[in-house]
Amino acid sequence: RELSCKEQLQSISMEWMSQICQYVVRDLEKYGICVVDNFMGKERAEAIHRSVVSMYHSGVFVEGETVSSSLETTKNVRSDKITWVDGSESNCANIAVLISTIDTIIMNAIRMKGNGQLGQRTIGGRTKAMIACYPGSGSHYVKHVDNPNRDGRCITTTYYVNKDWDAKTVGGLLRIFPQGWANQVVDIEPILDRMVFFWSDRRNPHEVQPAFRTRYAITVWYFDAKEREEARIRHREGAVKEPKSNE
Numbered sequence: 001r002e003l004s005c006k007e008q009l010q011s012i013s014m015e016w017m018s019q020i021c022q023y024v025v026r027d028l029e030k031y032g033i034c035v036v037d038n039f040m041g042k043e044r045a046e047a048i049h050r051s052v053v054s055m056y057h058s059g060v061f062v063e064g065e066t067v068s069s070s071l072e073t074t075k076n077v078r079s080d081k082i083t084w085v086d087g088s089e090s091n092c093a094n095i096a097v098l099i100s101t102i103d104t105i106i107m108n109a110i111r112m113k114g115n116g117q118l119g120q121r122t123i124g125g126r127t128k129a130m131i132a133c134y135p136g137s138g139s140h141y142v143k144h145v146d147n148p149n150r151d152g153r154c155i156t157t158t159y160y161v162n163k164d165w166d167a168k169t170v171g172g173l174l175r176i177f178p179q180g181w182a183n184q185v186v187d188i189e190p191i192l193d194r195m196v197f198f199w200s201d202r203r204n205p206h207e208v209q210p211a212f213r214t215r216y217a218i219t220v221w222y223f224d225a226k227e228r229e230e231a232r233i234r235h236r237e238g239a240v241k242e243p244k245s246n247e
């Protein structure tokens, strides 16, 4: 019988889990960015890749909503296609395990901190998983901050499912411009089974450079409980326009 999600998670050795959590805590607090390779293991990563490709071909992806209010057309700001999943959809069993794994890492990283906080943030809730596809032929996403105006999102987690990706020939780098690092940039190749964690606020402006091959990424945003509550209150008063990317 198929192992339940819970059993699958337990099969992931606790040792691996605590190793990853130590990296996430240390790197997020020291650099604001953490990159973890071989996050789900090759078999599961390839299964997630197959699921995402078949979902893309089934036509459930839609044009990415621009979050910038400027009059530019969508094409100039970003040209990805997206779909939101919670993991219960058909063909998403492996994505459900990915989401549960990220949840477990974030929750254990906070527990490890002991003060119930990660980078002085109390994590409270998350979005669904947004699967993005950059259809190649130069599709990109201009430099932006995920959460410039305190909408509640505090950690961006992005998982890549691109097999045999070579950025030297097909581009598609995630380039982060970490605030406070002088003019250094962090270039991250969107390779299969790579997980990236970074603060969603103004500390990490980032862009997706033009990609010349179909490029998939799965993103989940984790909320800071207090900031999210404040955003809800402001939103109820109608002062804040919620960007589309929040579920």
Ligand SMILES: Cc1cc(NC(=O)CCC(=O)O)nc(C)c1Br
Binding pocket: 064, 067, 082, 130, 132, 141, 144, 145, 146, 147, 158, 173, 174, 190, 206, 207, 208, 217, 219, 243, 245
């Ligand atoms: C919908 C949406 C997606 C993203 N994704 C990226 O920045 C690219 C990450 C990557 O694929 O390497 N960012 C924002 C602010 C919104 Br909104």
Ligand SMILES: [Fe+3]
Binding pocket: 144, 145, 146, 206
């Ligand atoms: Fe972004």
